[in-house]
Amino acid sequence: MQFRFITRPHEPEHLPQLDALFRARHVVYAEELGWVPRSEDGLERDAFDTCAAAYLVVTDGEEVVAGSRLIQTNLPHLLSEVFPTICNRKSMPRDPHVAEWTRGFIVRHRRDERSKILMAQCCAAVLEYWMLMGHRQVGGIQDRKWLALWRLMGWKVHIHGDAIDIDGAPWLPAYFDVTESALEGARRIGQVSGPILSQ
Numbered sequence: 143m144q145f146r147f148i149t150r151p152h153e154p155e156h157l158p159q160l161d162a163l164f165r166a167r168h169v170v171y172a173e174e175l176g177w178v179p180r181s182e183d184g185l186e187r188d189a190f191d192t193c194a195a196a197y198l199v200v201t202d203g204e205e206v207v208a209g210s211r212l213i214q215t216n217l218p219h220l221l222s223e224v225f226p227t228i229c230n231r232k233s234m235p236r237d238p239h240v241a242e243w244t245r246g247f248i249v250r251h252r253r254d255e256r257s258k259i260l261m262a263q264c265c266a267a268v269l270e271y272w273m274l275m276g277h278r279q280v281g282g283i284q285d286r287k288w289l290a291l292w293r294l295m296g297w298k299v300h301i302h303g304d305a306i307d308i309d310g311a312p313w314l315p316a317y318f319d320v321t322e323s324a325l326e327g328a329r330r331i332g333q334v335s336g337p338i339l340s341q
Contacts, residue, residue, distance in 0.1 A: 143207065144340045145267040148197045159199050161185065162206040170247040175309075190219055190244070198267055200260075208264055210246035212272070212280065214238045221282050221315060225306075228283065229315050232302040235279065240317065241272060242282040262295065262332035269325040270339050281317030292318060295327035 148156045168186035171177050178186060194217050200208035213219045215235045219242040222234060248260055272280055281300070285308075292299055298319045305312035318324065329335065 143200060143202045143263075145263065145338050146199050146201075146340045147267075147271050148199055150193075151191070151195060151197065152193055159201070159206070160197065163197060163199050163209045164191075166206045166209065166249055167245060167247060169249070171245070174250070177309075188220075188245075189223070196241075196271070198264060198271070200264060200267075206249070207252050208246075208248045208260060210264065210268065211244055212241040212268065213244075215240045215242050219282070220244050225283055225315070228304075228306060229302040230304055232300065234302065234315070235281075235317060237279075239277040240279040240281070241277065243268060243280045244282050258291065258331065259333055261291070262328050262330075263334060263338055265295065266325060266328035266332050266334060266338050269320055269328055270337060272320045273322075273325065278320050279317045280320060282315065283313050284316045286312040286314055289316065291331075292316075295324065295331050297324045297327060 148160060150156060151160055164185040164187055168181060168184050171186050172180045178188070190211070190213055194213060196212040198210045198212070199206060215222070216238045221228065221242055222236070226234075246264070248257060252260060268280060286305055289299060300317045302315040302317065305314040329338070332338070
């Protein structure tokens with residue numbers, strides 16, 4: 143598998159991969175979860191899919207099998223625009239060195255007993271990328287069930303607000319420090335021994 147970040151989403155050479163990413167997102171977020179309306183073109187995009195976004199695209203051959211999105215929190219992002227009052231414990235980050243990490247997914251047929259490994263590999267890729275950029279935190283609104291995995295990887299978790307109900311599950315704003323130890327924890331659970339991002 144290849145783990146790549148696309149940081150210039152309007153460049154012609156990136157359009158096929160992004161098209162595949164948005165199609166995979168549509169299957170997950172529109173067809174499976176019903177969180178967004180189905181679109182006529184079969185692509186799932188929102189107001190935060192802008193030229194400022196950086197996309198993790200995980201491919202196995204030609205197939206996109208997982209992905210997610212990073213946006214610097216000094217720019218409009220999901221938490222600031224859709225959930226502006228949720229950070230009732232600590233202030234909402236509005237910092238170019240802190241990224242919101244959203245729209246994460248693994249395609250259905252890759253969700254099995256090895257899903258935790260693939261998820262940890264995606265985490266390692268995100269941390270590698272954000273560390274290369276010289277930045278210090280990632281996070282956003284999280285399903286509380288994932289906090290156990292973040293802690294298993296040894297991440298320092300900062301909770302910024304109380305949980306709210308989304309489709310019967312508790313979600314809360316949480317951010318994680320981008321450090322070498324956090325990266326090593328993700329690599330350990332992901333069963334990789336070194337850098338995972340493709341050049």
